[in-house]
Amino acid sequence: MILCVGQSASGKSLLLKRLQNIEFQATNYLDIPSTVPTVGTNIGFIKTKSKTITIEEVGGSMAEIWHQYYSDSQTIVFVVDSTNMSTIGDSCVLLCQMLSDTNVINTKHILVILNKCDKCCNQRKDEIMYLLMIDNLIQSLPNQQITVYETSCLTGKGLQLVYDWILRYN
Template sequence: GLKKKDVNVLCLGLDNSGKTTIINQLKPSILFLYIHLISVLYAQDIVPTIGFSIEKFKTSSLSFTVFDMSGQGRYRNLWEHYYKEGQAIIFVIDSGDKLRMVVAKEELDTLLSHPDIKHRRIPILFFANKMDLRDALSAVKVSQLLCLENIKDKPWHICASDAVKGEGLQEGVDWLQDQIR
C-alpha cells in the first residue's frame, strides 16, 4: 500500500496526568500486552517517565512518532528542545487534579508563548483525562480553566478520556489525523 506519512507528536502535560498510559493504549496491542505483563510481574503500575521516551503508532494514513515527555518539574525544561521537531501536540490534563490546574495552565501558557511554537499553526489535542474519577472536572470546565478559547491561531480540540479503559482516545486521534492530512 501507500507509505504512511511520518508525523512527530509531542506528548506534554504535568506528571501523573496519564501521558504514558495514553501512549501505551495507542501502541500496537501486542506491545501493550507485553508492557502490561511486565508491569503485572513487577506488581506495579506504569512508572513515571524519566526524561522522555520515544514511541511509535500508526493510524490509517499516518505513522506517528511520539515524544512522551516526563511531566515532573525537574524534567519540564526538556520539553522546549523538541518543540521544533513537533508537528502536533497532545497535551494531557488530570481532570481530577483541581489543585494543580493552575500549574497546568502555566505550563500551557509557557508552551504557547515559546518562539518555536508561537507563530506555527500546529494542532493541539487536549485530553481531559481521568474522567472516571468521581470528582473529575468536565472537559468544558477544564477548557474554561485553561482558557482554551484564547487559542485563536492554532487548531485545537479537547476530549474527555479514561486512559486506563482506553475511552475517548480514538476520537482524539481521529481529530488529530484529520488536522494533519
C-alpha cells in the same frame, strides 16, 4: 513526530500505550497496562496500514526544557489530569508558556487532553476548560488550532477521537 507533554502523573504514558493498541478494551483497573513515571523521554509508535507515527513523551519533571522539543514536532498533545485540582493552575501556566513559544505559536496543531474523566469528581469539562483558560487562549490565538478532548484510559472514552486526530494531523 508528535510531542506529548503534561505534568507528572497526568497519564501520558498510559495514553501512549493505549493509542498503540487502540482496539484494547479494559473492563477494570487490573486490565490496564502498568506504567512508571517517565524520567527523560519515552518513544512510542502508532502503526497504521500506510505509515508509522512517532510519539515522543517528555516527562512532566522536565517541563523546563519542553521548549527544546517544540521545533522537532508537527503536533503537540498536552495532557491534563482533570481530576487533580491542585495541579490545574500549574497546567494552565505550562500550557500558556507552551502556546507563547515562537516554535509553537500559529504553527502547530495542539490537542489538549482532559484525562481521567472516568474517576469520580465534581468537575465538568467546561469547568476544567475555564480553569485552564482554554476559551481565552483560543480567542487570543485565532490562528492557533487547539482541540480539546476528554479521555479515560480505563473506559477508552475519547481514545478513538485522539487516535483519529493524530492520523489527521500527522
